[in-house]
Amino acid sequence: MAITDQPLGKRARQRAQTEAEILRVAREHLAIEGAAALSLRAIARDLGMVSSGLYRYVDSRDDLLTRLIVDSYRSLAAAVQAAHDAVDPTDLDGRWVAIGLALRRWALDRPHDFALIYGSPVPDYEAPDESTVEAGTQVLALLLRLVQDAADQHRLVLLAPSPEAARAVGAMLDDPFFAEVTIGATMLARSLSAWTLLLGAVTSEVFLQLGPVPDAAALFGLQLDVAGSLILLPAQPSTGLSTAVFTA
Amino acid sequence: MAITDQPLGKRARQRAQTEAEILRVAREHLAIEGAAALSLRAIARDLGMVSSGLYRYVDSRDDLLTRLIVDSYRSLAAAVQAAHDAVDPTDLDGRWVAIGLALRRWALDRPHDFALIYGSPVPDYEAPDESTVEAGTQVLALLLRLVQDAADQHRLVLLAPSPEAARAVGAMLDDPFFAEVTIGATMLARSLSAWTLLLGAVTSEVFLQLGPVPDAAALFGLQLDVAGSLILLPAQPSTGLSTAVFTA
DNA sequence: GCTCAAGAGTGAGCACCGCTCTTGATTCTT
DNA sequence: AAGAATCAAGAGCGGTGCTCACTCTTGAGC
Secondary structure, eight states: EEEEEEOHHHHHHHHHHHHHHHHHHHHHHHHOGGGGGOHHHHHHHHHTOOOHTTTOOSOOOOHHHHHHHHHHHHHHHHHHHHHTTTTTTTTTHHHHHHHHHHHHHHHHHHHHHHHHHOOOSSSOOOOSSSHHHHTTTTTHHHHHHHHHHHHHHTTSSSSOHHHHHHHHHHHHHHHHGGGOOSOHHHHHHHHHHHHHHHHHHHHHHTTTTTTOOOOHHHHHHHHHHHHHHOOOOOOSOSSSHHHHHHHH | OOOTTTTOOHHHHHHHHHHHHHHHHOOOOOOOOOOGGHHHHHHHHHTSSOOHHHTTTTOOOHHHHHHHHHHHHHHHHHHHHHHHHHSSSTTTHHHHHHHHHHHHHHHHHHHHHHHHOOOOSSSOOOSSSSHHHHHHTTHHHHHHHHHHHHTTTTOOOOOOOOOHHHHHGGGGGGGGGGOOOSHHHHHHHHHHHHHHHHHHHHHHHHTTEEEEESSSHHHHHHHHHHHHHHTTTSSOOOOOOHHHHHHO
């Protein structure tokens, strides 16, 4: 059993440095052209070596992407954690807002990294604005109409999730992942929804295909509010959306 | 001014048929291997022609993807519309549920098409389960902790979105897209949040990287409920989440 | 009916890609 | 000093999108 962190030999040090440089250049390319265009040959060119040499350090293109993804996850987690920790722990609203804003900021600053993590499909393709958004907003329009009907019938308050659904999620709490969580099933459910809503809001801003959004930042702030409303009681009485609805 | 839908000549008919076949084969490949692996050469091979011949019908690979996307949008809109229309128009909850379930069903049946529309980034890469999900769930864990803190302080009810945010969204209503919408800014805001939450719930189920989810369907049902609660008043008194929270 | 331009399909070729394998040089270990 | 491990290079395979010159066919206008 050797002492593992011996003074590294020349070889090992060189290797570590090359490995780091590969990741650095890869990240550069990623930031500029996106993951779809990430090419091992191009990276090798930038490093002044031949493409086959890269395979001493990287198993495959997918392997390289994996490392970049893990890296991005860490970067995101760190950024959000830092923003969160900078807030007075008793200021719950402030903490929620800090998390949301940090996530958004991080995503907007590195859309490709965000896409690497939370996106999924086609290379770096961007949908043209003509017929696609028209068809894409159709369901939204349908939803708006439904809402309008609801408004006509004065049925605009909060519906409680069905007991069945809440019960089903209770089973999730048995998972080891939630071992230390002591909140109940209902609050877990609301937390997941808040997380989904937050992530969805950021995603839609990063890959805007939501329709006409004149003020994306304001819209995000609103989504952040709504998402926060799923898990936080207001510190002081408010005249915002939920209150207005409940007094109607 | 020629009558445009003259009896098509043999040539035009042949062309239309070839065009349709290209799309058909492309859709097949897309369903099997995903958008990243979609290759014009492979499509040409399947069609028994040489790859360069495809360029008589398609400007480029991206052009083909565009057509597939538009197609997918239409297919999705049609499926959802159909499910929605099959419900009694006065049953608002039923309509909301129908929309949500139809969207989910469509997405789960054609994950690649869904990804084509609502996804974004890296080819068809799938993140390994080791360190990535650990880092990926870190923010969620942070959120859960915040919620726990909130529970400790008995602050678990709905926060109203800030008046500023609601006001900002009011500006959106000036956009031509919302010309026929007569609902107010606050309800529009809630509608958008509901839409975001619905889409996020489907996305997370299709590209599951959410952590341990023993019963995805139940979780979706819950998200659907929460999202619906943003826009619908319950038809009858309920003992679900929101109610429980408000009586606490 | 003939002509002739437009359309459809071919095949070669360019520049790129991921990835493998052999070969020779360098370094580390024993 | 000898042997083992590592590294970089180069050639090469099969694949990609896309272009271009080239035939052959077809159909519309005179």
